[in-house]
Amino acid sequence: MRWIPVSAEVTPADAGQVLRLCGLSVSFATPAGVVSAAQDVNLHVARGECLGVVGESGAGKSVSFLALLGLLPPNARVRGQAQFRGAELLSAGPRALERLRGAAIGMVFQDPMTSLTPHLRVGEQIAEVLVRHRGLSWAAARARAQELLRRVQVTDPARRMGQYPHELSGGMRQRVMIAIALACEPQLLIADEPTTSLDVTIQAQILALLAQLKREQGMAMVLITHDLGAVAGVADRVAVMRAGRVIETGPVAAILKAPSDPYTQALVRNAPRLEEPTSAGVAQPARGQQAAALTLTDVSVGFTVRARWFGQSTVLAAVNGVSFGLRAGESLGVVGESGAGKSTLARAALQLLKPSSGRVVWMGTALGEVPARELRALRRDLQIIFQDPLGSLDPRRTVGEIVAEPLQVHVSGLDARAREVEVAAALLRVGLPASLGGRYPHELSGGECQRVGIARAMILKPRLLVCDEPVSALDTPTQQQIVSLLAELKHASGLSLVFVSHNLALVQRLCERVLVLYLGRMMELAPAQLLYARPLHPYTRELISAVPIPDPDLQPARLARALPGEPPSPLNPPSGCVYRTRCPHAAAVCQERVPAWEEVNGDRHVACHRWREL
Amino acid sequence: MLRYALRRIGGLIPTLLVIVTVSFCIVRLAPGGPFDQEQTLTPAVRANLDHLYGLDQPLATQYAHYLGGLLHGDFGPSLSQRDFTVTELIAQGLPVSVTVGLLAILLALVIGIPAGMVAAIWRNQGADHGLTLFAALAVALPSFVTGPLFALVFGLALHWLPVAGWERGAPRYLVLPVLTLALPVAAYLARLTRASLLEVLGSPWIRSARARGLGGTRVLWRHALRPALLPAVSYLGPALAYVVTGSLVVETVFGLPGTGRYLVQGAIDRDYPLVMGMIVVYGTLLLVFNLIADLLYGWLDPRVRHE
């Protein structure tokens, strides 16, 4: 590993330094011995500057910053120096650190659901910081808290004050966390993966808010993330960490455009990015007008949500009137925010969930109408891989048993020996050694687990593979590998693919056509090339413009254009066009009528009243 | 919150009806009758007695009759102690049993929860180890073991406290029975509280509260304690059931004039109204107590109210 001695880097604006870490090392005393988490970390952040700290999970990013705030568990050993505005933090007593935390140094954590106290109202949690650090009365603190909520663009702040965290959406909760962190106007804000658990559209909103606040308050900011797109939009300088060390630092443009370290180069190369709209994607449009292998006609899936008192129940329409045809050998991407009904649709297509209405026809057979036994036999051709690589493997069975299970179900008269050969071949096809067959799932990495899942799905050479967010639980480089593997398999065996993902960049790489869902309804269906080059539906545009791209020249401007608003509750969808509450082009007609599913140029469809005008 | 409470209270009545029905069936379907052991009775006298108490009527009629009586708060006559009604018998014993039982639960809460908190806050230190060991021992000791042992040690050997008697609830007579009942409950509560407080203290929102510079006291009392109490609150229902069970033993061991003896003796004597009365009274008591525990849970955890 080549590593640039950062401490040698002399900055002229040394006086403006808010935070300076010198030779910071963190280790944990565990029963198995001392484990080092960060070694000799040298970093600095100046006033009004944002430092992006990137690296994979376990690279020591969070640990380094939790260490200087004294927030690590008692078995942690911290050495080195950490100066905050000239004062040493590591030797400071717990009281002194307490006075700094939340006052001069604000912190925003990854998961806003678990980082807010569940049984305390939002208003109190913001106000208590002001009472603690500013000595405000509770009444004054509450008034100020409401102002802060408005500042972080929370809608209806007066009502939010009295709500509990679980009553807010993920995006709103993260805004509340930011309001708490900013309450005492800190000189330094540490944001630890602030957008990782959010949808791309909300991610863009939160990052835009952080950028704006940094600008307005002139504070120093540390953005800890694994997402180079986030860094490109907000950070001024970047530090790359790997295995507890800082391996490269520099201005954001230099790191993202001309990285010198090979690891950083790989990181930048693997970062998901949208292809240039003009260039032809990897995927080619389907050849000719083949008959569809899989046809969904007006499929709806409803879940009954029961309100317990007086027995009223509401039907949550997770998927509402979806129709599409998938040709043999074609791949269809299904995109949308969480709650859009993507996974539900994927399961309905395979009859793992019974649609409440509509038909699913596979090769001329209506899957909803065949007897259960026949459907089980048909499953030989219809396979699925799941979002949670470990969770989709039975923890009590070996990899070999897991991969062999479809053989046992569908292929009779196969002896143990023959089965073993098949399993070894299946593992080999997904790039795993046959020796893995004796291991248990928890002994494997996430990427290996997902490969085992793919091997199980592919061992019978199915003709349709449904992928439900197959890579969203994996690290970026692993994501790329799995997508490449899927592309290879598809190419080699000519199977049809339904690829559900919220990651538009991955969908662009793999899919020939893309279906955009919002609140369970179809918004747009088009060949991938056309969709990315010229989206017709305003929602498709919002999705595409929210995709973070690791380009510091473009991304700040893209962030600045992030649209406000969040999806409404699917229990109570808006009238007319469901997207109208967020749509910048909504007109009177959008409220009155549900837009028709219009065919455009023969190969694409859109559901929007105003697409022609836009 | 109010709606949540009303909903829960509304659910009580059908459950109570089921309790009455099921126990009525069990009690009456068993072989034998109330007057079997009185061998001196001639068949004619027996038939008269059966007629007097309505035992010669079809079961369904008796059931309807019993339900009708219950609605007016009438548990019927006792068949074994024929000078008393069941209501009178229970009214004599219940204050004793309830006093001892509730005092025991109160004592258990007052000792158990703070002990668990102390153990969690000073985890892996002397106090924690001592408490954990003591709790493991106390949980394993059933009341029919501790009761006689306490009487042996504090009464017979040390002569600190009286071994048996009630004396209208004089505190000296209450100490040993209450302690016997409270000890295992306190130990269990301490274990629950320790485990849950440790879990809560390790949760992300506590780290986040500390990251805001909040002091240890506020983090503990305002952010950690309420969710940490949830397991203890859900244990309240089972705790009462345990105390009711234990009171049968404790009343025997310490010679308390409570209701415990009615149940066992009533069942042996086939005194149907007495046994049924006991079941209805204690069933209601358990249900109400569970309800209180549920409401407390809803108050502690706002997420429950919304489901």
Next chain:
Amino acid sequence: MQAGRRLASNRHTRLALAVLGIITLLAVVGPWFSPWAFDQLDWQHLALPPGHIAAHWFGTDRLGRDLFVRTLCGVRLSLLISILASLVSLGIGVAWGAVAGFAGARTDEWMMRFVDVLYSLPYLFIVIILTTLFQRGSIGVLLVAIGAVGWLTTARIVRGETLALKRREFIEAARATGLAPAAILVRHIVPNLLGPVAVYATLTIPQMIIFESFLSFLGLGVQEPQASLGNLINVGAQEMQSAPWMLLVPTLFLVTLLICLNLLGDGLRDALDPRER
């Protein structure tokens, strides 16, 4: 396998296992090596304190029966009843809970509603009534009564685990593979239930011992001259003023047994708890 190693590495668990083994062995073979039978009277030595003569190690009771033999017989009977009752309650509970959780929807709702209703009965009262109304002292009735109570909790726990398992994607993967529901239940659900059930079973046995002893203490369980830990303690409590050893000897055995079983259960739970991994 890992769980087994973790279990063996726990000092408390090893100690508990060793003591349990010794007590069980004593209870099974001990009475054979004593010249006395559990109901044999020794008129020369009434209410003899322990350690006085070699023939009666633990002394005798008021009727001159040997306390060593009676206690060991009591341990044997208590263990036997509690293990059988645990098996009864586990059998019903696991089947009920797994079917309810796996079937889901209406079936689940009705099956669990039934459990809820039974749960709301003052169950101890029902057991007391059952044991008094039907043939008092019959071990069969005792088993049914104790087992009938225990399975409710087992059913709830198993149903909860099954529901949690059913939501896991590997069950959906099995369905997508084309496995029939019964095969999924047998191949994927039940093996994954074994861990929690094993833990629960070891924690059930001490509860059953307490319950049996409790009923015997009240005179509703095992009847004289048969000995169980409960009725030995009952007699001992009545005689504690004049013959404290009659209370202390069976108490010591009961408490040791309970503590060891609880330690074993806790150790097993820690060993199987995925959060510890």
